[in-house]
Amino acid sequence: MAKTYTCLDVGVDCTWSTSGETEDEVVTNIGEHAAEVHPDVELTPELMAAVRGVIKDA
């Protein structure tokens, strides 16, 4: 089952979304996106926990 994520779900004003086969694949995509588009957002353990909490089954 595929996993999906969108920045809007963690309260970031950004409509980017991604999907992957596994949660880890999605998290990797999010890390690359964040580094490019949200360099001001610090990827703290708390934020990454929130991110994993909003990743949905597609």
Ligand SMILES: [Zn+2]
């Ligand atoms: Zn974004």
